[in-house]
Amino acid sequence: MTTTDTVSSSDAGRHGHRFLLLGTDTIYAYHLPLYHVAIHAFQMITKFGLDGSLRKKYLDDLGNHEDRQVYYSLFSEGHWPLKEIVDGTRTSLKVELERVTVDSDGNRTFTKIVDETTATCRKDDVVHYEPLDATDYPENLTYLAFGEGSEAHLAHQLAASPNWDEVITTSNPAGFEQSDLDRAAAVTIPSIKDPKGVVKTSPLVKGKPYEGLIGTREVTFTAGRQGWWNHTSLNK
Known part of the structure; x- marks a missing residue:
């Protein structure tokens, strides 16, 4: 069976970047890359400044799903160039926290669990940035x-x-x-x-x-x- 991605109904027709969240003490953001879409054809690792409520929701939810195939992403609407973060011309972005669940066939569903908030970004926090x-x-x-x-x-x-x-x-x-x-x-x-x-x-x-x-x-x-x-x- 072919694996597919679905999103919550509120995301219908929306396009943007997704960043996977990793870590608990220091939280890292890993850009979801795609070989076939030029704006997403980059492997990027960075850190964002996250507000306390989003951070708590992520950590609490992660704790409740530690042994399940569940991932967490930040969705940022719009096809803006990632290089804006690398160059320091972008210092913030609107994000929504999503829980990414995977079913027995490997299909992923992105469901919003925190409404839009603002994350900050700094070029000095970029750990890796490389085209695919x-x-x-x-x-x-x-x-x-x-x-x-x-x-x-x-x-x-x-x-x-x-x-x-x-x-x-x-x-x-x-x-x-x-x-x-x-x-x-x-x-x-x-x-x-x-x-x-x-x-x-x-x-x-x-x-x-x-x-x-x-x-x-x-x-x-x-x-x-x-x-x-x-x-x-x-x-x-």
């Missing part, structure tokens, strides 16, 4: 590391297409330096070859420990909660 298809498929599975303190997240590095999009939160990360996380350093997994195409399930098994490399330095982590997954609308 910037590089060829790597030899080994490669992720981008970001986070703060004891929280380390990994986003699958989107190179050539077709591909799959995934973000996970690790547990027991070791060997990562804050400078790695601040610049979204590439982490290769030598034990897993890159599939050079689309996969339908994550190559990383939740609860399983892995060894990775940042350059020649070894890091270790256990695959934890999945904060995003997409192998369908990403590509078509």
Whole structure:
């Protein structure tokens, strides 16, 4: 069965950017990329200034769905260029908090749980910004590391297409330096070859420990909660 995305009825006919929320102590925003739509053909990781009520709603809801395949996104209406954040010409954006649920067939539904509010943004908070298809498929599975303190997240590095999009939160990360996380350093997994195409399930098994490399330095982590997954609308 083909995976599809649906939205709540209030979103009918609306277009804009979506940013997936990751983390609890420091909350990161991961732009939902699409290879086939020029305005969305970027992999971006940043931080937003969120008001207390939105932050609390996200954290409370996450706590209630910790063991379910549920994601969280901020929807910002309009096809404005992401580079406005990178250049510092945009300092705020209107956002709505959505819960993204996934059914047994893999279909995603975006449902608004917080009405429109304002988030702030700064170019200094952009951790990673890169056009899709910037590089060829790597030899080994490669992720981008970001986070703060004891929280380390990994986003699958989107190179050539077709591909799959995934973000996970690790547990027991070791060997990562804050400078790695601040610049979204590439982490290769030598034990897993890159599939050079689309996969339908994550190559990383939740609860399983892995060894990775940042350059020649070894890091270790256990695959934890999945904060995003997409192998369908990403590509078509």
